[in-house]
Amino acid sequence: MTQSKVFVLDTNVILHDHKCIYNFEDNDVVIPITVLEELDKFKRGSDQINFQARQFVRILDEIVGDDLFNGGLSLGPKKGKLIIETGKPFSKQMKESFRDDIPDHRILAIAEAVRDKYPERKTIFVTKDVNLRMKAKSLHIESEDYKNDKITDVNVLYEGIREMNEYNDELIAKLYDNKSLSLEEAGIGDSPFANEYLILKGNRSSALAHYNPFTKTIQRVDKHTAYGIKPRNAEQTFSLDALLNPEIKLIALTGKAGTGKTLLALAAAIAQHKLYDTTLLARPIVALSNRDLGFLPGDAEEKVSPYMQPLFDNLSVIKKSFNPRSTEVQLIEELQKDERLVITALAFIRGRSLSNCFFIIDEAQNLTPHEVKTIITRAGEGTKMIFTGDIMQIDSPYLDMQSNGLAFLTDKMKGQDLFAHINLVKGERSYLAELASDLL
Template sequence: MAKKSKKIFVLDTNVILHDFHCIYKFQENDIVIPIVALEELDHFKKGNEIINYHAREFVRELDKIAGDKLFNGGLLLGKGLGKLRIETGKPIPPEMKDSFSESTPDHRILAITIHLAKNNPNTPVILVTKDINLRMKAKSLGVLAQDYLNDKVEDIDSLKKEVEVIEKVNDSLIQKLYSSDEPLTAKELKIKPYANQYFILKGSKSSALAHYDKATDILDRVEKVRAYGIDPRNAEQTFALDALLRPEIQLVALTGKAGTGKTLLALAAALQQEEYFEQILLARPIVALSNKDIGYLPGDIDEKISPYMQPLFDNLGVIKNRFKPTSKDYMHIEEMQRTQKLIITPLAYIRGRSLSNVFFIVDEAQNLTPHEIKTIITRAGEGTKFVFTGDIHQIDHPYLDMKSNGLTYLTDRMHGQEIFAHINLVKGERSYLAELASDLL
């Protein structure tokens, strides 16, 4: 068997900020960190966002393995891994000067990559960056460039087909779902479902919605239920509420385009079950315009974050408006907000808090990285239920796409686990106008 030839991967700063363990993800190949990247990391070390945490952790990791060899031939990262070295700045080559006049950090990293390629003619030198523009610039100069592929999901089409429709089911089998005498098994339907899969069963005279319980190996009927004044309007919403209300399902992912009711259903389910939880947290990541920090916006901190949080308050308003202001349910929501039993806040403000016995809804989760999703979930204490909602087709994060965002990654990795359920909501329920605009524009 032919031995694989080593490659040299040059890492852009955004790769390190995306995954501070990235230097251990390139197998036997060598890793080069441009000195420019360390300079940029220095600007990110202070702050409470996840990228600030990654910057600090990566610098600490470098400190553990630091030595003169990092600047002299490289330091072996471990068994089966390549060498890591830091490359100092290089002159901008003439071919770059002709195309790019500015001496930006990106261009300095590109100059280092070109220098390495010229000095290692027999070894592929590849720039790894999550910046699409930088990849295009590199390729225009004949430099190999690629995205960071370690946490990308290859098959995203399967994530959209979680609900299965089974046609021509014998009506006698469907009737079993309506009777407690004899359960309906997967074997009778000649299917091999995974844990918490949902089905629409259609016979000649009857139909039913069903859920597969892996623990008992049977299908049970899913009924339309109301949650705090909110009624499901289609089969997918009915399935979503079912998963949200099942105590044995501790982790739920709701995907779908705008207007399908993801956040509204999650919040309604949380309020319906609030007596079983110490707190309901509804949060979303702040992805500022042009990837700038919100600090540049005018006003105090509440005024800065208000535009980002407003959609969450709008969803709460929809639920509150189902009741009269003098009703018990309306006043109960008001009381929960006053006593902080119900909190709506930016996701960054949750960091460091205890997450035991909490119903935690993370909205716009497609703007989180896989590592951010992992960081949130691994802090779950006893009795906590997580719900992640989002639209993988509407990503505001500059370095994420449909295959690399945290929501896609979570849904792919947790698929088939007994405590996890995923529902992809298809039909928009805001209005015909909103549905038409979502489909056509």
């Protein structure tokens, strides 16, 4: 019989997923006492990590109740035990390697002691901190990332667009005339994903199309203009088509900086202001150098203002497409004044009603899968949600291309009737910006 493993968890794993202790099958899970000490510092606050800390402590309280640990408590049927390990003295190797007595090193000391305590079993230290994983491995402690919510392969991530070369010119002509084709007429061998976009290229003609999962037809996609913003390429045309389609309630727009993701979403929101009570444009704040926003001067609004400036820049681009005295610009200003168009930090959205709302979440690659799930599950009747971001540009130290919420959303929601994903490749800011994005 194969011996079960022992997993020692770092604090950041719990702050990433408060239910993580249930995801290690029949293996034992060890929580270092230092982790509980660190969680205590995160219990107060309105950010997602504060919520995770509070929820984990509640789960721990339910498991333990009035009992003492005394070697561990069961996590449930076909699960291992939950063990709390108290502080351990630094070994000779630890003392020689690390001079500072900091929480990370105290957790490592406990992981080392657990490894030595169960020599017949494999002990694995789990942390989302890459540097701490390297430190653990230097001490001959097996270490790995928390993989439960990672996608399998970012290189095969669904892009939402399929290019079909050598397509039949007669079928393209028929699509233009009739505006739609049945799947049988279209002659597409592999059934498209729901709301997948198609670039059909014949010898003499081409067409842009979309698979409608409700009618099960291939529909022609025409270029739309949204509040003065015109699409400049096929990807932007597809994006506006999805953004303006009331049947698609959840959209992921991915791509590098300058591809127009946020601008298109904001323009589409304003163009549909009569359909929605509120337009919310928000982004998560990743503190600089791991410092909390509290170190910045000013009130809450002044603290987050620098982070929100790129969103206001997109609004300025839309305004500049009209005369400053035009009714279009006046409408934008009225929407802002009446708080029907709100640009703010994502943390400040907590508690707001998300019914009949056009909700744009920018820089979504800096969200965890759990945060993305929390946001989506708060969607009320009539709400449309758009997540934009670049999975190649992640600012959070504990997320990567496989574990960030935007990639996770795209991977898990593909094929759903209410979901569309468009990966924008071509930059439209300038040749200089495009060159820098590709080469630097």
